[in-house]
Amino acid sequence: MASRLITLDGFRLRLVPTTKFKTAFVQLRFSAPFCPETLNLRALLPYVLLSGTSSYPTKRRIQDQCDHLYGTQIGAGVAKQGMMSVISFSLSVVNEFYLPGEAKVFDAALDLFRDVVFSPRLYRGSFRKVVVKDEIRLLREDIEADYADKAEFAFQRMVEHMFKDELARFRPKGDEATLDQVTPDALLQAYRDMLQNDYIECAVVGSFSEDYIVAAIRRRFSFQPRPADPVWTDTETKLIEAPASITEYGDVSQARLQIGYRVPTRAGSPDYFSMIVASALFGDSDNSLLYRTVRERDHLCYYVFSAYAAAKGAVFVSAGVEPGRAQAAAATIEAVRQQVASGMFSDEDLAVAKMAVIKRMRQATDSLRGIVADYAHFDRLYERPYDLLENIALVDAVTRAEVQTRIAAFVLDTVYELTRRDA
Template sequence: MTRIVEKRIDGQGYHLHMIPSEKYKTNTLVIKFRAPITREAITNRALLPYVLQQATTKYPTARSLRTALDELYGAVLSVDASKKGEHHVVTFRMEIANDALISKQTNLLKEGVRMLHEIIFQPKVDNGGMDEAIIEREKQTLKQKIRALRDDKMSYANTRLLDEMCADEPYRLHVHGYEEDLPHVNGRSLYEYYQSMLEQDILDIYLLGDFDEQEVQTLVQSCFARKSRAATQYDLDVKKKAPSEPKEIIERQNVQQGKLHLGYRTNILFGDEDYYALQVFNGLFGGFPSSKLFMNVREKHSLAYYAASRFESHKGLLLVFSGIDPKDYQQAHDIILKQMEAMKRGQFTTEQLEETKNLIVNQLLETIDHQHGLIEVLYHQVLSDVDTTPEQTIEQIKKVTTDEVVQVANKIALDTTYFLTSEEGEDANA
């Protein structure tokens, strides 16, 4: 793989990350605002980037803003708000054509940076507040998104698992916010929150592509310097122990397929020494079609429509998902627990270990082959305050041994079982 070079510069109220590469036809600019998750702010943060991308002072309508982007040779803008552990991250992305590939004399990178600055720092404001019509439209869109997630029973079950498992932790908070908050959001209140975000959030700026580094530093300084009160880092108490007796939550709805989701505490975070072994553990346990959950719960016993696991790098959680017939709860639950016990005893072959490590390496290589994927991988380091290159990560994964996977498995403890079943289903404990 091509060596990835990231140059970090601490600017005035921001951290600049430059990743030079001649591999891509576009330059990618990503702006990330980060703050701890709070119940008071989460709905505002979920709504805000979508409002900002609709209009600015210079481009007061969505049409005029899209036209301006099109004139930058089809620059592509995207936004979102995401939860990374107990951080809430608001992201703005722009892809701009590489000037070197255009016959005309252009400076698209400069124009693109200025455009993104306009979108973030020069919103359309009227009478001390953001545009009410835009806010109302985006509130309706967000409401539909929240309801759609509630109607998607797999997503609903995962949300409810975290509600129960992390009941007294910020991680329980819903990334898209809460429908009951929306009537209280208006132009003035959102603008006030927006101003506090600009002042207080930690700001990371990524540029990946073919560019002049000195020019970029000057350009970013002129556009994004701010008198910020933001801390360079903040402490989050993210590691929690599983209870001595795991919780069991059973919920009944009008559903045909039961959703059996289990939440474990791994006691391992991104940047910990045994994080690489956790990646391999998850691959063997439930991360791939060759994993124990898929092969035993779904294939061998035909108990699940799907069965898989994933882990949350910045929170220390391992989540198991399965869709089952409501009457098969106890059998499916027992088989999932048996797969965990098998991992704790090291019941997997050397061939399975090596195959899983290769799958993880290939997955990572595929991720960092794409601009946005590479930036997300690099941002993990910022969130954890560690310094590990993708190349080092790959080497560490390749070195993981059977004993290290077993040690990780024995750190993992069941916290909560959540079962969404049919209204007439059998009692889960029957």
């Protein structure tokens, strides 16, 4: 899939032409240093902007216009990437080839998208109090729903302990305890800061004329030059003298075990591809050694899997266990890691892990968001555009010795258990 990266006025535009989809996808991203002081402001801002524009003053009016434009969809979100807070706005609009007659929707959809980002509805020069209050309520409900999920709650508690002196302890979704401190005026200042100072990226995926898209984007989006020094990996770390072991209690029928490892390999590293293969073999695939050993062989858990946080340099293991069996499960998980580090896995295990990684790569190209995410990852961290076939070749080239080296470099940081008191 051919693509181009173009520098326009104050931002970069990634074009990915493809005829695979019946829709075109546009994403506009604003990135600023992640910090606690702006955490809630940036968590709320995209949703306040989606609440109404000067031309379409309510969510209902925006949705009506989207429906009029053949089911156009506009969304927004916030995430943490490395040391950056990333606010994203997305537009999905049907390809005009599939519309009846001479119907034209892309320009009108892009105008609506521009209005959401650049023409918010204001009252007396600021965001409306009722809208801000409503979005605070919705965000609080979303955060509380996460805490009601015991597995998610246990993971967040482990993260808070493991990274207690690092920015990674904060969730980009927001901090419930300080949400009520957000004011319309503070939110407006955060909005202005975003437009004036953030590092900006735009991506367009779909079937289009390149000249037409560049002209359409250039007419609607223009920014003043700003420093281009985003930090896409999180290098904050600490010296681990001994792993932390933490047990907390709650109303749970199934204990939740969370284990955090530090790893030296981050996204952008030459060792990244061997790391994702090692991660898949260890616990991040359906046929991983953790699953086959801890669950299937020893029956120590209801579920177990690992996840590699590439931007942070961490691996997290999650398991649901019978209360009272967490210690045995944790010991077995560590034993499996040592087993892989010593080379006690078969060539078939390695081949299956590679197949899992490659399958995941191919599946990402089946969605517009997946394509945008892959290109953003490589635009930010590698000196080449995303290339599926090249990446598959790099995965296939991973050796047993490289997998052993990656797993041997795991450093156990935190073991966290959420269980009931009578366990």
